[in-house]
Amino acid sequence: MLLIDCPHCGPRAEIEFRHAGEAHLVRPGGSDESADWGAYLYARDNIRGRATERWRHVHGCGQFFNAVRDTVSDAFECTYPAGESRRTGADIA
Amino acid sequence: MSRTPFGGRIDRSRTLGFTFDGVTYTGHPGDTLASALLANGVHLMGRSFKYHRPRGVLGSGVEEPNALFGVTRGPGRFEPNQRATCVPLVDGLVVESQNRWPSLAHDAGALNDLGAAFIPAGFYYKTFMWPPRAWHRLYEPRIRAMAGLGRPTSDSDPDRYAQCWAHAEVLIIGAGPAGLAAALAAAAGGGRVMLCDQDEEMGGALLAATDETIDGQPAADWLAAALATLAAAPNVRLLPRTTAIAYGLHNLVTLAERRTDHLAAAEAHGARERQWQVRARRVVIATGAIERPLVFPNNDRPGIMLASAAQAYAARWGVRVGARAVVALDHDSGYRAAAALADAGVAVAAIVDSRAAASPALVAEAEGRGIEVIAGQAPADTRGRMRVTSLGIAPVDGDRVGPPTRWIDCDAVAMAGGWTPSLHLFSQSRGKPVWDEARGCFIPSRSVQAETSVGACAGHFDLAACLRDGWAAGGGSGAAPRAQPRADAGTSVARRHVEGTRRRAWVDFQNDVTAKDLRLALREGFRSVEHIKRYTTTGMATDQGRTSNVNALAIAAQQLGVGIPEVGLTTFRAPFTPATFGGFAAYARGALFDPVRRTPMHDDAVAAGAVFEDVGQWKRARYFPRGAEDMDAAVARECTAVRTAAGLFDASTLGKIVVAGPDAAAFLDFLYTNPMLKLGVGRCRYGVILRDDGFIYDDGIVARLAADVFHVTTTTGGAARVLDHMEDFRQTELPGMRVWLTSITEQFAVAVVAGPRARDILAPLVEGLDLATAAFPHLSVADCTVARLPARLFRISFSGELGYEVNVPASHGRALWAALLAAGTGHGLTPYGTEAMHVLRAEKGFVIVGQDTDGTVTPDDAGLGWAVGKAKADFVGKRALLRPAMLEPDRKQLVGLIPVDGTTLAEEGAQLVDAAAPTRALGHVSSSYRSAAAGHPIALALLRGGRARIGGTVEVAGLDTAANTPMRIVAPMFYDPDGGRMSG
């Protein structure tokens, strides 16, 4: 079971959280049907390796936040509040 | 008797009785089942899995493949496949042998052994193929009858199991010399230290120590002092009888603590086991090593065992494993075992050292004890059926051993084939084992998690090195405990595999896999070690190849002409040793399997004789039968009461959320398809929630309590996910909005009063509000008092009748219920359940999300296109509704169905077909009920292009051979189509 560092509450067991899919998806503006909307709904990177994902501390502070996790080793590089810009390797180093 | 006159760690002052296959024996506290049986001279302990060969005990711990028993500790407390080496002896223990018929000594299955040439590896895969039909009827039942080890009990488990979480700065797994040194060092560091060990006693190899000394004390004395020190340290938790069964992510280690199996029934209190989930900042793995047997023909006879086991039986349990033993070795540690046997009074007939040049010091020491050392020779065969009677040996020639050239009479053979570090937990921590040619074993490589492997599991087989290694890993400062280096701690030699005859030499004792089987698999083209494992079954079942893996790899490497690392290791999976289901289930059984949620008025429903149904975790009253009524009769009566007088319904389980803040209206306008900005204060609106994919996610009522405060309801099952969905948009898409969400599902008890008499019943109880339609019309909300209770009153209807929903603080729920029932006396107020509620709403064509929708239904599909605010710039799901597939006229749409014959009730979930093309599914029946109001059965259905087909017919497909039912397609509205009853 993962140990997830909630940006607000600190490290907690995975059972307090709910995974919430890929992070930094941008909900397209506008009001017409277009290809970008289909991609927003259904296209996901499903990265092997360093993935950016969303979690919600649903049985804690209730906050959504983002995390960088290696999907092979399951090691978290970092977690950060929703709304902050995507973390790159350089930010973390 | 095979018990030594003194020595060992057993309590000879007390005697315990036990029975094995009906025969009574005795032993002492401290004994295992295995040591007690050996002390009674019992070597025949089981039959092998496939050939039913007589087998004795091979090991002395978790590695044991042969001595498996059914163990009974009292009524319902039967467990099969218990390793005799791991069963602590308690008074009154009842054990039985397995895999034999009619008895252990006379086993009919042993005929398999005579036909062994005809059942090689893969036999079942190759043989039982034709005719195909025979598999089902003949082969599989027969094979199933023969297969498997032991039978589980069908009684329910009378024991209780506990579970707990723990956190530690250092978790040390294994309390042998390395683990103890680590614990002593870590304890001094002050952090929380946990030390667990799977054995009945802590000490590991020190429990079978002979003449070792640590810090100048005999090993046993040092051990006692070390354990006393640790027990006295407030920051240390000692967990004996506790196996680390799994090493998970982020240093979460699962421990299985056995709390009562070592106690007699009268002393056993509380949970039988406790499963620990330990999150450790650092883990020290000190799990030791397991000795390897030698592979030679007929190496599986009772009396042939690991040298370390023979030594442990002598030194720890005071048991002589035979009167006359031969020690066969290709590792120096066998010399120590020989000395221990000799010290215990076993005549050691010879030491057979397969290596040409044995260590002169060790040879001299052995010869000093009068033991003959035969170097450069190896075991070549054995004799004896129920017990070994002699060992044949022959000179080693390269990597081959010929037929026996000399026979040595003996009743025990101790095999010292070198050591296999227990890398299971290291491997589960995602570390990669690497082959160490010098030591002849796999050892841990780089740590992946915050873990350190120490001692024998890291390839250090010398006591002094183990102590140093553990001390350093525990963060010890100052001098580590010191032991005298020994000559017989030599490194293990990677064994050239010697096997010279055509007779069978066992590699995996438990699964009856021989060297020949492995070679056959390789000849047939299997190369991957994972494939070889599954084809031959080597390394499977309860012992998971603890004694066989490396020997099997050596044979494969030899045959393939490659090195052992190229063959590779199979994956080590959790659990390390078999674990009880009870430990995993722990508290989650019976009434605590899952929370059972009851509404504030639950007891009133019970008193009224309600029949309940499960809706998620909730118990909801389904119907209230009177007298001998069945469900149909009760539901018909309840529906009629609502249509003609009034009904009372407990709607407390509906999800309820307060949406508040200056931007609350704008937020809801974005979350619902409906326009919400202009909803007036004191007014309600039915709302639909989509996901961004355009499909219906939930529905409910949105009520505006104040300009910036809304009370919204969700379906019972949708309460949590709707809140999650709203929070997602609030926090991540609309973070600038000043709006907040508060779940109030459990704050309120909710009673629905519905029916033409509803106002008459309610009005006398209400203060502060005029219920007349002009003052409080359909879709209104207001705070008031009802029966002197603070209440939030809605005028809404899910039944099609005049309806009110009374919300009061949950602690007042029963008072409200009682007041309403009293007020309803004389008005025909009738409690009704969820079943009647379903019928009433279906008569009105109101959908239930999750029943009439399934995650692929748009508002238009469900006939809710009117609820979509098309003028809104954006709302969740809006753009998806414009996608071409969402606009196709042939989508499945909600329609009503009426049986053409006027009587047949359609099956919910049944497929819809056209009579002309009955194989093409056009949709399905989503709701179906008998309707007293309509006078015939009614159904709601999702039908391809349904709205355009209204007026036509479709058939409900019958299951299997049942006939199809023709249905008339109608608009989904069976009662009061213009809605005058609920708004009037």
Add this chain to the structure above:
Amino acid sequence: MADATVAPRPPEAQWLLHCAPADAATAGAALGVTLGSAMLRATAGADWHALHLAPDEWLLIGTAGAGPGAVGVAHALVDISDRSLGFTLSGRDVPAALNAACPLDLGDTAFPVGTCTRTVFGKATVMLWRTGDSVWRIDCGRSFAPYVGALLALAVEDADA
């Protein structure tokens, strides 16, 4: 026997306050309790305890029947006095009992007196608050109380070893 006792809590006023973190100090001044403090800490004012459970959320706990006055900033303030039921737990072995079904580190370093948080207890979401050295309270949704109470009873039984 484990040194841990469980007692149901009497009713009290509970209100859930949400507001922007930047407005917390102002809201706190109006309510007479410090709100801007660290996450997962409880503060005490004249009428209210304020438990900081999320960046923009405070649980106000006061005597039964009380209601907070005007807050003065954009906010949401909802009466949830009947939403949950609670238990008081007392004794040295309370952390061990709670850890039967709660994964948190409840040691003095990780969970000092005054810490409060939502977490899980078995299959229920709960609010846990350490009010004293050996005194804790656990609150859960009203309908989860029978489950939490029964699980606590077993947990206490198992907390002694």
